[in-house]
Amino acid sequence: MSATIHEEGDLMQLISELERPEIQQSLTSLLTKLPEIEKSIDSIGNAVQFGKAVLQDESTTRKYDELFSSYNLSLETVASLVTLLEKLPKLVQMIEQLENIIDFVSAVLKDEQSTDYLVSNLKEYAEPFLQKGKEGLSFYQEVQQKADCNPQNVKMFSLVKWLKDPAVQKGLCYVQATLDVLNERTAQNK
Amino acid sequence: MKTSFKVVIVGGGAAGISVAARLLRQSKVFGGEIAIIDPAEKHYYQPLWTLVGGGDSKKEDSEREMKDLIPEGAVWIQDAVTSFEPKRNEVSTVHGGTFTYDYLVVAAGIEINWNAVKGLAEALGTKNVCSNYSYEHVDYTWETIRSFKGGTALFTHPATPIKCGGAPQKIMYLADDHFNRVGVRDATTIIFGSANPALFDVDKYRIALEKVVDRKKIDARLRRSLIEIKADEKIAVFENLDTKEIEEVAYDMIHVTPNMQAPGFIRNSPFADGAGWVDVHKHTLQHTRFENVFGIGDNSNLPTSKTGAAIRKQAPVVADNIVALMRGQQMQATYDGYSSCPLVTGYNKLILAEFDYDKKPAESMPFNQAVERTSMYILKKELLPVMYWDGMLKGTM
Structure with missing residues (x-):
């Protein structure tokens, strides 16, 4: 008995809902769209059918299975892909910076005026060092030439004469000082 | 001749060319759609003039042909701007030209009196x-x-x-x-x-x-x-x-x-503040009254030192904010007032001052830049010009 009352109440509520103009409007709109909805459902059905057919087609599934297995795809790959996606904003920033650097270097290399400017100024910095190098080289060449042109034997008298030379004296003083320091250190360590 | 552009840039100096180059790098849509209006045949890297006056550089190294510096994809209109009509998005020139824009960048530099x-x-x-x-x-x-x-x-x-x-x-x-x-x-x-x-x-x-x-x-x-x-x-x-x-x-x-002072055609324009400079928001560089107008560099009323280094930091802000407006997005890029002054204190000696709106040092190097250094002098003389020509004016630095 109570169930019947309950059902009647539900029915009344439904009727009153149906009487609402916005519900009626929605129902009308839904009815006019029914052919379109039917078409969409058909399309979905076709897609599902196609999926089933593909899965049932062993030769096709085998072919794709072989294709995928030729790649090293795994859960790890998928996880990496997700991680990569997460990092993309930062990576893009870094790639842009790298791109700017590469473009800058390319622009410098293509720019004759800039490369000339850099090279000519670099020469200025290198000049004092090159000059010293050249001086050293000419000194060595002069010594070499004189040695080659002087075949005479060195005698005892020449050695004594050398000893008076200030350059030799300075060298000998340096040797003497080194020996003195060495001796002092040795004495301290004893 | 094309008279309507997505972006019109008034001035082909450091600021104008940098902004054009950056926009062109950001989107292909700007190809053929950026006009740079400037009457000058030559473009100068003026920071070198200190060393020229000191006998340590050649002035010819500071000069290049303007045509060689206009970025590919930008249109150079060799003319001088006389007036602006912001309500019609129009710019008029000495030779009678009228050019319209979606966005305007005012980068006309400073005038010597x-x-x-x-x-x-x-x-x-x-x-x-x-x-x-x-x-x-x-x-x-x-x-x-x-x-x-x-x-x-x-x-x-x-x-x-x-x-x-x-x-x-x-x-x-x-x-x-x-x-x-x-x-x-x-x-x-x-x-x-x-x-x-x-x-x-x-x-x-x-x-x-x-x-x-x-x-x-x-x-x-x-x-x-x-x-x-x-x-x-x-x-x-x-x-x-x-x-x-x-x-x-x-x-x-x-x-x-x-x-x-600010150039005459700016002083007398609707863009000027009371002192004649382009009145812009100090962080977005957008004009305070015209939202499709931006001001950059020496002609703007930004409360910071007027230097090329400041422009280097302002150019990406202007470019990014124009692109954001075009895409209907919020402007995100902001300028903090960064400026720099390589203070030459002698031959081979330099203090590299870098600072922001708050006059606080904003140094790039991992050492105290208030110390006079030879390395910084070499940076100024040898590297900064190349960074300018091939980095800043190409939109990469």
Whole structure:
């Protein structure tokens, strides 16, 4: 008995809902769209059918299975892909910076005026060092030439004469000082 | 001829070309859609002029053809802007052209007013009156310093905003160094007549420069504004900005930093603030009243030092914000007032000042940049020009 009352109440509520103009409007709109909805459902059905057919087609599934297995795809790959996606904003920033650097270097290399400017100024910095190098080289060449042109034997008298030379004296003083320091250190360590 | 562009840029200087290059790198949609309006045939890397005046660089290295610098994809309109009509998004030029835009970038630089100091325009380049602020006359600065035999060497800094606020001092320090090298320093008095209340705005570098001035025995006279040059008598007339007294200083050579102002067609435009500069928001660089207009570089009223380094940081902000507006997005890019001044304190010595709106140091190097360093001098002389031509003007730096 109570169930019947309950059902009647539900029915009344439904009727009153149906009487609402916005519900009626929605129902009308839904009815006019029914052919379109039917078409969409058909399309979905076709897609599902196609999926089933593909899965049932062993030769096709085998072919794709072989294709995928030729790649090293795994859960790890998928996880990496997700991680990569997460990092993309930062990576893009870094790639842009790298791109700017590469473009800058390319622009410098293509720019004759800039490369000339850099090279000519670099020469200025290198000049004092090159000059010293050249001086050293000419000194060595002069010594070499004189040695080659002087075949005479060195005698005892020449050695004594050398000893008076200030350059030799300075060298000998340096040797003497080194020996003195060495001796002092040795004495301290004893 | 195309007269309507997505972006019109007024001025083909450091700011205009940098913004154009950056926009073109950001999106292909800008190809053929950016117009740069500038009448100049030549483009100058002006920071090098300090070293040219000091005899340490060639002025030809600071000059390039404008046509070689216009980025590929931008259209160069070789004409001068006369007026703006922001309600119609229009710009008019001397030769009768009218160009419309979706977005406008005002990057016209700063104008030198040689006539603000009586007698300067007539005397410049003669009678030991020189200035590094003119490509034509910058050689004469070196000629004057080189041929100086002792006496009073006078250097000035005006009472207006100027481009590169450190330049008036840099040439003075180079001159002092040269006078020492050639043995005339003992017979020389160096005077720095500056309208500013201090040697530098940022405390850290001000303290360092005060030590340099003390060491070099330079007579720094602050709050003095040069108002007249009597070139025949070799007398400079200053106004004491505090007492309003007029002071005459006899000199044997004078290096003048001229008064500067916003270009005339900007001063008289709807974009100008009360002082004539393009009125922009200090962080977004968007105009305060016209939302499709941006101002950048020396012609803007940004409360920071007017330098190329500042423009290097402003250009990406303007480019990014224009792209954001185009895409209907919020503007995200902001400018913090960064500026930099490589303060040459002698041959092979330099303090690299870098700072922001708050006048706080914003140094890039991992060492104290208030110390005079040879490495920073090499950076200024050798690397910064190349970074400018091939990095900044290409939109990569």
